[in-house]
Amino acid sequence: MTDLHCTYLGLPLKSPIVASPSPLTGEVDTIAELERYGAGAIVLPSLFEEQIEHEANEIDRLMSINADSYGEATSFFPDVDDYNSGVDRYLELVESAKATVDVPVIASLNGASVGGWLRYGGLLEDAGADAVEINLYTVAADPMVSGSELESEQLELIAVLAGELGVPLAVKISPFYSSLGSFLVGVQEAGAAGIVMFNRFYQPDLDLETLGVESRLSLSTPEELRLPLRWTGIMRQYLSMSIAGTTGVHSGYDVAKLVLVGADVAMTASSVLRNGAPHLATIEAQLRDWMSEHEYESVEQMRGAVRSEAAADPAGFERANYIGNLATYTSRHFDQRPISLRTN
DSSP states (O other): OOBOOEEETTEEESOSEEEOSSGGGGSHHHHHHHHHTTOSEEEEEEEEHHHHHHHHHHHHHHHHTTTTOOGGGGGGSOOGGGOOOHHHHHHHHHHHHHHHOSSOEEEEEEOSSHHHHHHHHHHHHHTTOSEEEEEOOOOOOOTTSOHHHHHHHHHHHHHHHHHHOSSOEEEEEOSOOTTHHHHHHHHHHTTOSEEEEOOOOOOEEEOTTTOOEEEOOOOOOGGGGHHHHHHHHHHGGGOOSEEEEESSOOSHHHHHHHHHTTOSEEEESHHHHHHOTTHHHHHHHHHHHHHHHTTOOBHHHHTTTTTHHHHHSHHHHHHHHHHHHHHHHHHHHHHTSOOOOOOO
8 A cells, every 4th residue: 555644844744635715715615624534634715915905994984884873873883793704714714624524724825924934824823824924926027126026025024034933934936036946045045944846826817898907726737737847847956944845736746846856845726626526535545556557556665766867967958858858859850741842
């Protein structure tokens, strides 16, 4: 029997298959279902600081309506005692999830200010979260802000938050950094317990009829696995913190690939959104079958088994692959074209 037990962020997991943030991890019933079908840990949907501040402002606005009235007008005021803010509901989700499942529950936070990161990160810890994942979802759209300035601010934020929290801190990032490898080392030096690669930015679209900008959610495809696969293999030798690969994980074979290049866990959301929570059992079965076929007795035994090829000389390795693929494609393309010889 293959052993899937592993460690992520210092937390013992029964499996490297982790349910990443999605609507399915936002309800206690479906969280329990995800655990039943094999999830080694659950990452809750993000708590957005902007959402919290908006709801707080709405309370202030409602409380100010008819503020100069008296008598019967007091009945117009909302009953604040019964009002659950976004953060209250989220903390209840953390507490309920912890009371329902035995696997680690990781809270997710998407902040907008240092004060917000610290305040809400502490609340998530107090609610019982086993770890906190911060989501650095920032689009560097201001040409007056340099890449080094933005990265320094984020690393300072990570250092402050890691120093304040009493639970492990994971950092989820996009691949869009001026020097991704250097930034990842900086994240580790700032005190993070793990890195999650990669965030998927939702790109806007344009409606040609209304000329309005639309936000459209698209689920990932297996082809998108190549990016976290590449960077996990390159960076594993430089990082002692945990690595979670995410985006494009749709099968047990995808999980095997990530573990082989050095990932501690593989996170998936799109596959279970498409196929339902039972698909996790399929992913686990595929992983076990592959491990048995290739004589791996445990996840720990296979971790990092093939990363050295890419890590030894990442630049040369990638350039050689580029040249080889280009030459192969060119050769294949021209071999399939009919050749016509004309003489005059």
